[in-house]
Amino acid sequence: MNFTNIDFDQLFAMNDDSNPLMMIVWILPIILFVFYGQQIQLFVTSREIKKAIKKLDSFRDESRKELVIYIEQNLKHENNFTKKIDRFLDYFTIMPVDMDPNGIVDKVQHTVRAREDYTREHIKTLSPQINDIELAKVQTLLEIASSLQMIYKIVNHMFLTAKKQNNYPLILPLQMILPFIMEQADAMREAIPAFKNNQPVGDGIGPMVVGKMMLDHKKEIISFQTALAKTDFEGRILYLLKAEGPGSTVGRPADALGKITSENKIDAIIMIDAALKMEGEDSASIAQGFGAAIGGIGTERFQIEDVATKNKIPIFSIVVKQSVKEAITLMTKEIADKADETRLQVYEMIKENTAQGQSIVVIGVGNTVGVPQ
């Protein structure tokens, strides 16, 4: 065969449909994408997910390391405490069966509180002389490390399952949800320094507002890690409630509210909390509304709503909008600057919605790390 007289113009000619080479150039990718399209997509997506998993792995390592260093440098500890920490990190919680939802809230509350009590007791075994503030700090750091470990394990499991089955559709839900997971994980990682240094976080705006209202008044511990101060304002009695600071805790405001309403006639409940802002909303903007403003798994909210409904007490709420990251990392200047304005709105709300001689419970909801009363 003579290869010296090939006419390249004719070979790559675009204007002739019968050109065999051009037909192959067009048909080959079509065949390739028809039969191997999913595998190619799986390969491209896998690379992105692998990068994210590597990041998650470094986050969990970092959080564990920070916890170990903190205990080593700040607490009197046992020699083999790292082994115990590694065991805690793998602890899981099995939520109660909800096929019959009757009584599910009590069951969930019992499970969660039992886990919290267990963690506290075991931290005490790591360092028997630990004080309450340090204990709450270590507990929070442990929760962060444990959550990051769990996130890593779940994402890695979903990825490896999809790879093992060579199944592209299986990896799609993970690809879609991954940016949100990464945002949460990144926020948790960045939350560590604030909790280590006992600095207020964005979620602490509620306790910060109520904490300032409680200053110079007699305080008592009304329920587990929850402080109460009784004051008066323009002829009304105010019951000010917040988690007991400056340790890292959210307290048990629902138990406290139940106790207050069982002993006193309450005419209104006002809750101040941080709320997740929607995309496009300004951070640190204040909004007012109705209903119990409290996050978490829902047991506290259920209890508060139950008490309010049984006693026919209206619930008003004031929220300060922020992102997930702002809520659990060091409080931003914008949020801190809104504390005074929020407090003024609380007083305004009291005047507008209650009469003289009435009693109001004001609850500062959120983690009170770095915020005393």
Add this chain to the structure above:
Amino acid sequence: MIFSKKKITIAYTVEKCPKCEMLRKRKFLQDDVLFSNSTKCSSCDGITVIEKIFGELMEQ
């Protein structure tokens, strides 16, 4: 991305003198706690109280 600067959060404490209402912003110190007494006021003889603790993002 290669040329983007790393952002770090720096913690600040704002002290307020209850006597002369003067505000002073300084870097956060380890034992700073909100609403606690801090330092002597630089413009009067009052003792400042920690009014705010917050973080600001800085580019490195």
